[in-house]
Amino acid sequence: MNKRRQFLGALTALGGSYILTACGGGGTDISAGAGDAVAKATARASTSASGTTIPSATSIIDNAGNTWTLSGGSVYKNGAKAGNTYNVSLVLFMGGVIYHQGSGGQFYAWNGSAWNACNDPRLGGTSPDGTTIPSASYIIDKTGAMWTVVGGVIYRNNKTVGNTYNVSMLLWYGGKIWHKGTGGQFYVNTDVGGWLPCSDPRIATAATAGMFYGINGHFDYTYTPAQLVSILNGMGCKSYRVGCTDDPKQIAAVTKLAQAFQPAGITLLVLINQGVYDSNGVVFSSESAAYNRGQQVAMTVANALKPYGVTIYECGNELTRQNATVLDFTNAGTKAVDFNNANWPAMRGAMRGMIDGVKAVQPSAKCGINFCVADIGAADALWDGMQPDGSGGHPKVRWDITTWHNYEVYGDIFNIGIDGAGPGFDLPTYCKARYGVPFIITEWNTGPEKTQTYRASYITSTLGKYYQARKSHNIQAVMYYVLDSGNNTYGVMTNGTALNPPYSAFTSFVSGNADI
Secondary structure: OOOOOHHHHHHHHHHOOOOOOOOOOOOOOHHHHHHHHHHHHHHHHHOOOOOEEEOOOOOEEOOOOOEEEEEOOEEEEOOEEOOOOOOEEEEEEEOOEEEEEEOOOOEEEEOOOOEEEEOOHHHOOOOOOOOEEOOOOOEEOOOOOEEEEEOOEEEEOOEEOOOOOOEEEEEEEOOEEEEEEOOOOEEEEOOOOOEEEEOOOOOOEOOOOOOOEEEEOOOOOOOOHHHHHHHHHHHOOOEEEEEEOOOHHHHHHHHHHHHHHHHHOOEEEEEEOOOOEOOOOOEOOOHHHHHHHHHHHHHHHHHHHHHHOOOEEEEOOOHHHOOOOEOOOOOOOOOHHHEOOOOHHHHHHHHHHHHHHHHHHOOOOEEEEEEOOOOHHHHHHHHHOOOOOOOOOOOOOOOOEEEEEEEHHHOOOOOEEHHHOOOEEOHHHHHHHHHOOOEEEEEEEOOOOOOHHHHHHHHHHHHHHHHHHOOOEOEEEEEEOOOOOOOOOOOOEEOOEEOOOHHHHHHHHHHHOOOO
16 A cells, blocks of 8 residues: 555656746847837727627638638638638637638637637537536537437537437536436446446435544554554544455454454454465466455455454455556556456456455455546446456446545546546546445545645645535545655654644544534
8 A cells, every 4th residue: 555556656757747838038129019019909900809700791800910701612811711621601700719610510710720620619618517408408518529419319519429319318417428318217428438327426425424534554553553543533533444465464463453443433444455466476367366366365354354343345455556457557547448458357356256255254244446546447347347348248346335546646536637637527426326335535645745734735625625525425434545654755643743734634624524
């Protein structure tokens, strides 16, 4: 858990570079500027009003004084054809930009040298969250694409999207497009254009209260279990996440924690730390080999902890973000093709084995599967029994809790960008609607390079977002990483001494915002 994945470093590196845009500069030639100023003033005086169209106007003058006309279905700029246009039915000047519309209805914007496809700018920008068809006649998403419903079929920019029919409602919500059929089933549109079944994303769902504020720790801390109970009570934390394998030393340490936490009313979430590699550091040769190992480890851990009230297990840590499983760490994971198809069965087998191993010992225990960044492509494929290559019919991975890691470099989880950029979408809302189980953020923090003052501010602002969403997004817990990192890179405490201001920021927020 204390080793951040390559995606962190990759995006941090990317975040240090910027695209600079010209904003003027250079010297001023006063003698030459007087004539230019007169010319520009004349051009401004005759510039067409925003919203002017041909027809009904016969010409348009843009902000630079250029004259635009329409003749024989082609667009002309100062008497010369502007790019390759034909069958143009309308020229529009709006917001300082020249647009044209072809006979098929598609709009194009002039970028100074060519025409780029776009929507009719008069339709406005992104539709308000919650817009539906009906009653709206169209929806515009964050990419500028226009969605319509004609005869029960869904269209995006006048082209059908997947195989839809009898659509009774189209919904724009949480940065995603959803639809409902006449039978009442909801579906969500994916990045690759398909539709996946889900529930109505607008339904507010509250997870069980009592463990919302949590924190991570390690089995080999020098703190005694009693000291940890005292520290967690002082912070107002009611849940604690710790990793464990079937190594006897680790199991003994975590068992002592469980024994101390149970009477104190602190929920112990145990990460079963089995990966996709065998004892030789090689990816498991088959899904069954990975399954068997995962099952063995999980049964050993669950058997040891069952007597002491442990009922929540996380089956694997960042398994979708291993060298063997993700193709490019800078990809956000919103598409299944972002992941390694050859090693997918080993990962799926390990996950299934751990879940089945826990259930064999504790049928009522809850098992979580962990994801990072915006890995809904991986989550959907696992849930539906798909491979990254698109083939189906494989074993399905079904978990009781969706768990996620949300470091600052990944983006705001309620508006997380696709592949490290936009457009963003509300990831917990997506998971709530798709998988229908509680959501736990099992690791969150800013970067290790940040100052303690910055970290404190980040703790306050991020807890505020999480807390506000806890009753609507089915968020059961948010678990800060980490209690004690041995230095000031992540933790809020070192050797029993509080690191301020982060420690105070955390405890102040918890004391002022009850988990009820």
